[in-house]
Amino acid sequence: MAKTFQRPQALFDQPTHYCPGCTHGVIHRLVAETIDELGIRGRTVGIAPVGCAVLAYNYIDCDFQEAAHGRAPAMATGIKRVRPDLMVFTYQGDGDLASIGMGEIIHAANRGEKFTTIFVNNAIYGMTGGQMAPTTMPNQRTSTSPFGRKTEEAGMPIRVAELLSALVTPAYVTRQTVIRPKYIQKAKKAILKAFTYQMEKRCFSLVELVSTCPTNWGMTPPEAIQWAEDVLLPYYPLGDVKTPDADVKEAPCKTK
């Protein structure tokens, strides 16, 4: 009998370092499946962020560069400009992308750099131990907002997908989640679409994935899923925010 479900070739068979209930594992798998399906493993370069996913290269089997905090889009720009034949993706968390790396992501997106960003938004800093992020919800408790995020001090959480969709150049900006099986297939389609657009040399694409962090949220995995659904999803609505047919198809940036 033929195997209908197996480990993607682009995913290493090894124990995870991620916490129980964390969604990085699922997202890694979706990226690996996409790489397999497009047959691009031998010409793909991933960029690992600073954050929990810094060791993404221990799970996803392709060339990798490891970024400084927030700088992944600049590195992806460097790679893609000098080697347009490579497939390049950044994998970034919300502290990395929406705080320290906000300048880099906006400008890479606006130049229409032809790479794909997988943006994992779990509304908190994970690896450093649960500090407040730009995406942390109002009144959400974190180790640097122990009485809850005060919006009068920290402002409202940043909606990255909407923010980037205000730019004319990016091709594809979408927000998905993998917190329940019913969402995962849609997320997979979005990631596949984003990579496909890159193959078609369309402009920048970003898939935001609303995620869980039970450890730093101080919840059990089921509680975390429920909280993400009840609190995060109403503020971070799912769906495509920008699709390529609407505006500019081709970036003005050069391909060799």
Place this chain on the structure above:
Amino acid sequence: MPKVLMKGNEAIAEAAIRAGCLNYFAYPITPQSEVAEYLCWRLPEVNGVFLQGESEVAVAYMIFGAAGAGVRVFTTSSSPGISLMSEGISYLCGAELPAVFVNIMRGGPGLGGILPSQADYLQATKGIGHGDCRLLVMAPASVQEAAEMVMQAFPLAEKYRNPVMILGDGLIGQMMEPVEFPDHLRSEPSNKDGWASSGMDHRKSKTRNLVRSLFLDPEQLNRHNMDLRAKYERMKAEEVQYENFNTEGDYQALIVSYGTMSRVCKTAVNMLKEQGIEVGLIRPRTLFPFPEAAIGEAAAKVSCRAVLSVEMSMGQMVEDVERSVRGARPVQWYGKCGGEVPTPEEIIEVVKTTLASDLSRR
């Protein structure tokens, strides 16, 4: 190619292309913006990549990404911009990537000024970024030498898999001089298959490459740092470059000076000779590694009573000169760091004062 008259910044730009480097990322800053203004039209002519980044911070990582993909790549900036790039330079050292950084120095600290300076000496030679990282630092004294050093820098960066810095004062970038370019070099690091994230399909081995600087295991990180240290020690053994001037005969004082400042000092040495005062000069062409042995030997000459470090900084090179002289002679400093270049007359005066002072009477 015949000699052409070029501005230093433009010669640096053209030299990079002739060194086979067709990839340039940069952010505008005075006094080196002419490099970008030249390459923005020149690189497309040779099918190269030119990109003006959103900040020096981002540019340093564009350099990282491109270097990590296995191509020759460089950037140019000036003092405050280099400060912003220093984070990325540390990452390049940590990940062992070759790239060339040109710093056309202006006055500091802070915004400082836009006129020539040599006030980034310590930053370039000792404090370029966090962690145990070092750059090979070359200091040109003419437009011709700037072009030649740029062309040497790429193979050196690849030999050591480490960034190389060309440290020029603002005058090197701004002045026009005749320049002749050596022949073209090959355009890709020859050793890249072992380390570059250039896509598995493009390598014989078909195994993947990771470009990284994170080593969570303390023993592994220590080993990594020991390997880096061995590279820096090898640079010290193999890459020292300097020029001797008027050091064959006896001299009463020795001047150590580099870049544009050394040219003024040479004029002063010639003028002093006419007045019957012999002064030797050593011009470091590499600042890291520093020509310690040569300076130590020159200072130890019996006739030499004092050593002068003349620089457009507040004495940043003095400690290196003292280290080289090893206490055998008193080491004095003279310099200016507001953007004016000290004149030969000023240097003559300082030499005479030093020789007349108690310090140098033994």
